[in-house]
Amino acid sequence: xxxxxxxxxxxxxxxxxxxxxxxxxxxxxxxxxxxxxxxxxxxxxxxxxxxxxxxxxxxxxxxxxxxxxxxxxxxxxxxxxxxxxxxxxxxxxxxxxxxxxxxxxxxxxxxxxxxxxxxxxxxxxxxxxxxxxxxxxxxxxxxxxxxxxxxxxxxxxxxxxxxxxxxxxxxxxxxxxxxxxxxxxxxxxxxxxxxxxxxxxxxxxxxxxxxxxxxxxxx
Amino acid sequence: xxxxxxxxxxxxxxxxxxxxxxxxxxxxxxxxxxxxxxxxxxxxxxxxxxxxxxxxxxxxxxxxxxxxxxxxxxxxxxxxxxxxxxxxxxxxxxxxxxxxxxxxxxxxxxxxxxxxxxxxxxxxxxxxxxxxxxxxxxxxxxxxxxxxxxxxxxxxxxxxxxxxxxxxxxxxxxxxxxxxxxxxxxxxxxxxxxxxxxxxxxxxxxxxxxxxxxxxxxxxxxxxxxxxxxxxxxxxxxxxxxxxxxxxxxxxxxxxxxxxxxxxxxxxxx
Numbered sequence: 001x002x003x004x005x006x007x008x009x010x011x012x013x014x015x016x017x018x019x020x021x022x023x024x025x026x027x028x029x030x031x032x033x034x035x036x037x038x039x040x041x042x043x044x045x046x047x048x049x050x051x052x053x054x055x056x057x058x059x060x061x062x063x064x065x066x067x068x069x070x071x072x073x074x075x076x077x078x079x080x081x082x083x084x085x086x087x088x089x090x091x092x093x094x095x096x097x098x099x100x101x102x103x104x105x106x107x108x109x110x111x112x113x114x115x116x117x118x119x120x121x122x123x124x125x126x127x128x129x130x131x132x133x134x135x136x137x138x139x140x141x142x143x144x145x146x147x148x149x150x151x152x153x154x155x156x157x158x159x160x161x162x163x164x165x166x167x168x169x170x171x172x173x174x175x176x177x178x179x180x181x182x183x184x185x186x187x188x189x190x191x192x193x194x195x196x197x198x199x200x201x202x203x204x205x206x207x208x209x210x211x212x213x214x215x216x217x218x219x
Numbered sequence: 220x221x222x223x224x225x226x227x228x229x230x231x232x233x234x235x236x237x238x239x240x241x242x243x244x245x246x247x248x249x250x251x252x253x254x255x256x257x258x259x260x261x262x263x264x265x266x267x268x269x270x271x272x273x274x275x276x277x278x279x280x281x282x283x284x285x286x287x288x289x290x291x292x293x294x295x296x297x298x299x300x301x302x303x304x305x306x307x308x309x310x311x312x313x314x315x316x317x318x319x320x321x322x323x324x325x326x327x328x329x330x331x332x333x334x335x336x337x338x339x340x341x342x343x344x345x346x347x348x349x350x351x352x353x354x355x356x357x358x359x360x361x362x363x364x365x366x367x368x369x370x371x372x373x374x375x376x377x378x379x380x381x382x383x384x385x386x387x388x389x390x391x392x393x394x395x396x397x398x399x400x401x402x403x404x405x406x407x408x409x410x411x412x413x414x415x416x417x418x419x420x421x422x423x424x425x426x427x428x429x430x431x432x433x434x435x436x437x438x439x440x441x442x443x444x445x446x447x448x449x450x451x452x453x454x455x456x457x458x459x460x461x462x463x464x465x466x467x468x469x470x471x472x473x474x475x476x477x478x479x480x481x482x483x484x485x486x487x488x489x
Contacts, residue, residue: 002485002486002487073448073472074475074481074484074485075485077472077473078473
């Protein structure tokens, strides 16, 4: 029995890592498409999301079947509960990457308000957070996961700064309001990606240490 | 706001049990044969009116420990204990303790139901009669009350004169619980009470346990870990005669502190 349980857990872990790599790639491509105003690349990102959605459903089914048939406890239970949440978070990150890709398509044929600098910087941090959260999961490393969570503040600060800058800029360029709103939406997506990457880190800590660190509980 | 630090606290033996202790073992060693300890320095405090489950691999000493609580092991020739077992603060191995009195106070239900070859009514009334209750109406009341508590009354009240041996396995086991309750114990020991029963009968026994803990302290030995998780408030994990870990059941099954406990409950050994 235990071999079967371990095999099922390993299988789910492998699927999650695979899905996480896809989502990381989506985020990388979508940021590149935004920066280079590459419509084709942004459209490719939208296609990638269909695959991620299928993976999410398959992983959820595997998790439900494991819960029903193997009744995991202790470290295994924590892993599987964490995996269920991570599955959901990764799928949502994929959705946010798609939102950015859709906006990149809309803005691909018009000059930006100003050369993009802070948004790519915010995207870079969010992408690194996601990357490191996935590695913390692969290596089951709670220290690395905590480090991810700590970086969320940097993204939040950038978010408020960018929104503020855009609003100021719009005072002089009323014809660019709709682009300004789109860019704010992008920063909001990036901010959410960072939040969800933080969630991933929190789940790794829960899996390894049984501590719930979100909302500052248990830390 | 929920204080997660409290629910996910680090446990140690002294802080686990907040309810009043009813059974306490102090440096308890048990020997079936000299110089071979079946229980090794067991220190444990079992809370009152809670369900405590003993889990562990076969031969770990959980049934031996359970039987120390009503001195059933006394029947095994050559066996002896060192250390003490206190029930409500009194050492039950004290020479002045009367065994009949102890076993009325600490009832026991076994793995295999063992009704006497007599009627349902006689089975439940047997203990009180031996203890001197002779009034038929008083005995009727005791029998009815015990059968109701064991959740069997509705199924048998119209056939009290029928042989207990005609009941199903699950009903026989609940009859044995009723027979124990008729002696008005404060503690009920259960040694694998549902291991020979089908899932529906097992469910009824578990529901009965849930009801009984309002009035009684229950200590249950079970090989079925899901059952321990479902029915107990506290769980003790034992291994080769030692108490490895004792904590709230929720903690044992979500975040055990000892690696050995985790390996056992996750099926990685044993």
